[in-house]
Amino acid sequence: MTEHKRVDPRAIRSKKMLKNAVFSLLADNVEISQLTVQKIANRAELNRATFYLHYEDINDLLRQIVHEIFDDLSMKVEPLLQMKSNNELEQLVTFLNYFYEYRKVFAVLVEHKGFKNHLTNLLRNTIEKRRTARNLDPAKEVVSVDIIAASLLGIIMWWIKDGSQYSPEYIAGQITLMYKRRYVTG
Template identity: 50%
Template sequence: MSNSKKEDPRAIRSKRMFKEAIVSLMLEERSLSHLTVQKIASRAELNRATFYLHFEDVSDLLRQLADEVLNGLSEKIQPLEQSDPGDEQERLTVFLDSIYDKRKLLAVLFDSKSLETNLFHLLKTLIETRRWNKRLDRSSHPVALEIRTASIMGIIMWWIRDGIQFSPAYIADQITLLFGRKQEGESSGGR
């Protein structure tokens, strides 16, 4: 479909219903292998033919859903690229709020590796941009970029799956404590 044409509101509604249906089914079953077009169409109270008007298959629907979520998170992460430390904690909390708002969907989509991989890349790019903006090179940071990114990803994934009782502000505080201060050659052995 061309970007110059406005999408039919019925098509928008149908796509939304299919996306809501697949999320609902994934929350119940937690297994992608049991998802079928028929199950998704039935849950959406639409037919299979309508499904195929919008998606090639279940994987295509999941990919579009993951892309939609990632685009939203990408917009929310942009303010964190600024190197001004003044309201850094607040910007991190706003980003984590957007993750919290989509926590159920993210928990389900983390089971499909594409979202996890793309979110890792988004976070890695953020860290690289912040280092660049601060004019820091890799040698000035004792922790490798990939390790730092994996650590933040791990925190977010744990939070979404098992630690959701903690607020976005609390998680932002914890991330800042882990990564916000300049490391002075000390080894933090875990506690």
């Protein structure tokens, strides 16, 4: 686990400053499409050349940021799947609360390519583990994981971007209701 690749503290510091610069810029309502290496380096108070010592380009940096966030998120979600709860609504609320923490960063990062992939993977993984836990005959699961994941992705993305006034409890309730009700295509 503990790889003893000693990394130069200057490199660690620079990478951290560049990442923080991105968050700082996004907090200032700079859109992702308007990010430039110049702006990031300036905000980080580092030379532009230093950026290129650590990242290929802006997408590379964003990719790593997104990756780290989802690593954290996955770790938090994991124990939720292990425990056998008889209150699925409560589990869902806890799940959504993790997204709620990140909602401001996510509202911007959602524009980045890798974001949707990571979120989809997380959802698919979660759905599959819950299906296994319920021990149901897979043949009886007529709705594909893809469809459920895509549906949840849509709801979460809307929630993050345009519906952040709603609580995780409300969203969890709506999701549960939607899948429970006999609701025919709109």
